[in-house]
Amino acid sequence: MAPRLAYLGLGNIGRAMSKNLVEKGNLDSPLVLYNRTTSRAEALAETIGRDRAKVASTIAEAVKDADIIFTCVGTDEVDKETYATALEGDVKGKIFVDCATIHPSTSDELAKVVAEKGAEYIGCPVFGAPAMADAGQLVCVPAGPAGAVTKLKPYLKGVVGREIIDMSDREPSKAAALKLVGNSFVLLMVEMIAEGLTLAEKTGVGSDVAQNFLETMFGAASPMGAYAKRMTSGDYYKRDEPLLAIDLGLKDTNHILSLAKDSGTRMIGMETVKHHLEAVKEHAGSKGDMAGMYGAVRKESGLKYENE
Ligand SMILES: NC(=O)c1ccc[n+]([C@@H]2O[C@H](COP(=O)([O-])OP(=O)(O)OC[C@H]3O[C@@H](n4cnc5c(N)ncnc54)[C@H](OP(=O)(O)O)[C@@H]3O)[C@@H](O)[C@H]2O)c1
Incomplete structure (x- = not known):
């Protein structure tokens, strides 16, 4: 049985x-x-x-x-x-x-x-x-x-x-640590795409063209392509239920930074991620989505949080 x-x-x-x-x-x-x-x-x-x-x-x-x-x-x-x-x-x-x-x-x-x-x-x-x-x-x-x-x-x-x-x-704690290392890759990738798409818009290239570049270079189905699409289509603030709730994104980020501190690893990029996640929480409350980092970067760059 x-x-x-x-x-x-x-x-x-x-x-x-x-x-x-x-x-x-x-x-x-x-x-x-x-x-x-x-x-x-x-x-x-x-x-x-x-x-x-x-x-x-x-x-x-x-x-x-x-x-x-x-x-x-x-x-x-x-x-x-x-x-x-x-x-x-x-x-x-x-x-x-x-x-x-x-x-x-x-x-x-x-x-x-x-x-x-x-x-x-x-x-x-x-x-x-x-x-x-x-x-x-x-x-x-x-x-x-x-x-x-x-x-x-x-x-x-x-x-x-x-x-x-x-x-x-x-020990199960080693898998938990690997998960946090893995999530640091994802969070830093989202930060990077958010900044790049914003730069493309601000310089007149167009965020759609930068998204096209990411899809052509890395594949539309790749995490890079998928997050770029979520951002340009507004799927970072339009959902009723977030795909990764902002509080969970902040929880992961705090865990990553705590592991970094305890092990003597400097992760400047993750400090930036935390700053932007906090801005998402401030803007959208607990319904905010981790991908809202795009909105946070846009706002800091003089654009509206929402792209439509
Ligand atoms: N979303 C992702 O992309 C993703 C990917 C991989 C791993 N994870 C991890 O997987 C875990 C779950 O993520 P999720 O996205 O599935 O979360 P979620 O959709 O926000 O669901 C959270 C779950 O926890 C329960 N819960 C929350 N607060 C509770 C409380 N005080 N007492 C009892 N139950 C409570 C919720 O119950 P209710 O329905 O009653 O609120 C729900 O079942 C998290 O640790 C997350 O970091 C998430």
Whole structure:
């Protein structure tokens, strides 16, 4: 019999991963869904099919009969609260798979408390925007006990993800650190595109021409092409729900800068990213999107935040 799965935290990433687990994970029991806002879990269960997904109204109920429990909530604080509640019951022999982006110290702490309860903790941060998660194209980085990672692997490549960076038997905190290094590449790329497109507009070249250049040079489907398109089309301020909420972008940035400080690494670029993310938050509040850095750079350059 296949392991019974549960998913806690049905935000942008959790919803997409849950859908793919059901569609491609060869489960032979319904995926159990839990979310703080239950209506989101109910809506997802309706989409997936009530015979293939079951809503739990508490964390305890979701964890009780599951063998593998995925978690993906927003911040470190919420992650710790989620695990504290999940670990109140008998969890011996269960595997917890944490897909959130968290500080390595949080990851270490969670690995320890989970092990103390006789369960196993896999830090499994994921790379990819919500559209990639939806398409099952995430890059997954599992780290933790090798036996547990082996049991998890059937649900990663070809199900929720396109590739694995296997860090079996390394501390989950190392995967958390890799995720932050990876996010520094992404955040700096977004900063770079925001500045370049603004320069193109200010010099009369045209941001559309600069976007065309990025697409021609790096490919329209590349992250460079995709972010340039989001910016020129206004898809950095027009959505009701952000693709990466500004508070989560700031959380990642603060984690990256904290790792840099602790390791004696100077990251001037990330300090600039933080400055622009704070400007997005000030302009758009908590509905702001990380890609709004374009608006922040525009504003500093004497243009309107919104490009239309
Ligand atoms: N979006 C991305 O591009 C992306 C990519 C890779 C990794 N990540 C990481 O994955 C994690 C989730 O990101 P996301 O974009 O899916 O986030 P999201 O859409 O903002 O969803 C956040 C999730 O956390 C829950 N939550 C928030 N505050 C809570 C609280 N106080 N108590 C209980 N639950 C709470 C939310 O529940 P409600 O529905 O009740 O609010 C929701 O399930 C984050 O660590 C993020 O950094 C995101």
